[in-house]
Amino acid sequence: MGAAIYDFLFSPFAEFAFMRRALVACFALALSGAPIGVVLMLRRMSLFGEAMSHAILPGAAVGFLVAGFSLPAISVGGIVAGLVVALAAGAATRATDQREDASFAAFYLIALALGVTLISTRGSAVDVMHILFGSVLAVDEAALLLLGVVASLSLLIFAAIYRPLLADGFDPEFLRSVGGGGTLYHFVFLGLVVVNLVAAFQALGSLMAVGLMMLPALAARYWSRSLISAMAVAALIAALSGYCGLLLSYHADLPSGPSIVLFAGGGYLLSLGFGRQGLILHWRQRRHLEA
Template sequence: MSAAVEFLFGPFADFAFMRRALVASIALALGSAPIGVVLMLRRMSLFGEAMSHAILPGAAIGFLVAGFSLPAISIGGVIAGLVVAIAAGAATRATDQREDASFAAFYLIALALGVTLISTRGSAVDVMHILFGSVLAVNEDALLLMGGVASISLLVFAAIYRPLLADGFDPDFLRSVQGSGLLYHFIFLGLVVVNLVAAFQALGSLMAVGLMMLPAAAVRHWTQSLVAAVGLAILIAAFSGYCGLLLSFHADLPSGPAIVLFAGGAYLVSLVLGKYGLILHWQRRRHLEA
C-alpha cells in the first residue's frame, strides 16, 4: 500500500472507531445539509444556531438523571428544543419584538442554564464533552440514532418539499390552495430540532449546527437551483467529515472542530471562487462599468 493510500484510507481501514465516526459524519450530512439549505433559503440561519444551544438544558437534565445515557439526553434535547422554539415564536407574536431577537434571547438563556446544570454535578470534562462532543467516541446506538434520524428526515423532507417551498416563496398561494402553511412550518422546525439532537451526540452543543449551516452557506455561491444546492451541500458536508477526521487522526486534533473547520474552509473557498463568489462578481461589475 502506497504512502498516499495509507494516509488517506489507512485510519479507516485499521480502526473501527474511525469507521464509525465516518459513518456518523455521512449520516449527519444526509440529514442536516438539506435542512440547512432550506433554513438559508427562508432566512432562518439564526434559528439553526439558536436551536443548537436550546437543546442544551434538556440534554443537561438527561445527563443529571441518567448520566451519558443516549435515550435520556436525546429525549431531553428534543423537548428543550421544541419548548424554546414555541416560546420564542409565542414571544414574537405576542409583542413587537423581531423573531431573530426572541431566538437570540432564548438561546442565550438556554445555553447558560444548560452549562450551569451540568456544572452542578459534572466535571469540567463532562462540560467539554457536552459542549463539543466526541465523534470518535460514537457507538453503535448513536449510529442507529443518526441513521434513523437521517432516513426519517429525508423521507419527511421529500413529503413536505413542495408546500414548504410554497410557504417560503408565496404563502398567499399556498393558503389559497391548501390552507395555512403553519403545519408544514412546524414539521420543518421539528426536523431541525431532531437533526441537531442527532448531531449533538457527535459534535456537541456548540458544533452541532456546523454541518447544517456551513455547507448550505457554501453552495449558495455555486448554484441557484435548489435541487442542485441540496445535493452539493450533502457532498460538502460528507467530504468535510472525511477530511476533518483525517486531520484529527494525523494531527492529533479534536475531531468535531476539525470537521467544522473544513466545512468553514469550503465556505470561504466558495465565497471567493464560486460562480456567484467575490472574484466573478467583481469581474462582472468591471465588465458592466467598462
C-alpha cells in the same frame, strides 16, 4: 508513493472501527442536515439553527444529571428542550410585535446559560467540554443507529413537506388561499431542525452541531442555481468536510468536531471567493463593466 497516499487517506478507516463509525455518522449527518440547512438559509433563518443548537442544551443537561452520558436520556431531553424553545419563541413572535430572530436569540441565550449551569452543578469541566464540543470518535453502535434512523426519517418527512414548505416560504398567502396549513408545515420543519441537531449533538456537541448543517448550505449557494442542486452540493461538501476533518484529527492529533467544522468553514471561504457567484466573479464583472 501510491502506497503512502493510500495509507494517509484510507488506512485510518480500514484499520480502526471507531474511525469507520465516525465516518458513517458524518455521512448520515451530511445527508439529512445539509438540505435542511439550505432551506433555513432560503427562509432567512440561518441563525435559527445556531439558536436551536444551544436551546437543546438544558434538556441534554437534565438527561446527563439523571442518567449520565446515556444516549436515550440526553436525546429525549434535548428534543424536549429544543421543541419547548422553538414553540415558546414562535408563540412570543405571534403574540407580540417582536421579530422571530429576536425571540429566538433571547430564548437560546437563556437556554445556553441554564444548560451550562446545570452541567456544572454535578459534572466536571471535562463533562462541560464533552457536552459543548462532543466527540465523534466516541460514537458507538447505538448512537450510529440513532443517526441512521434520524437521517432516514428526516429525508422522508422533508420530502413529504417539501412543496408546501417552499410555498409557505415564497408565497404564504397563496398557500392559505388553497387551504394549505402553512403554520403546520413550518412547525414540522422546525421539529426536523431540532431532531437533526440533537442527533448531531451526539457526535459534535452543542456548539459544533450547527456547523455541519449551515456552513455547507451557505457554501452551496455560490455553486448552484437551483434548490435541488444546492441541496446536493451542500450534502457533498458536508460529507467531504467530515471525511477530511476526521483525517486531520487522526494524523494531527486534533479534536475531531472542530476539525470537521473547520473544513466546512474552509469550504465556505473557498466558495465565497471562487464560486460561480463568488467574490472573484463579481470583481471580474465589475472590472469588465468599468472598462
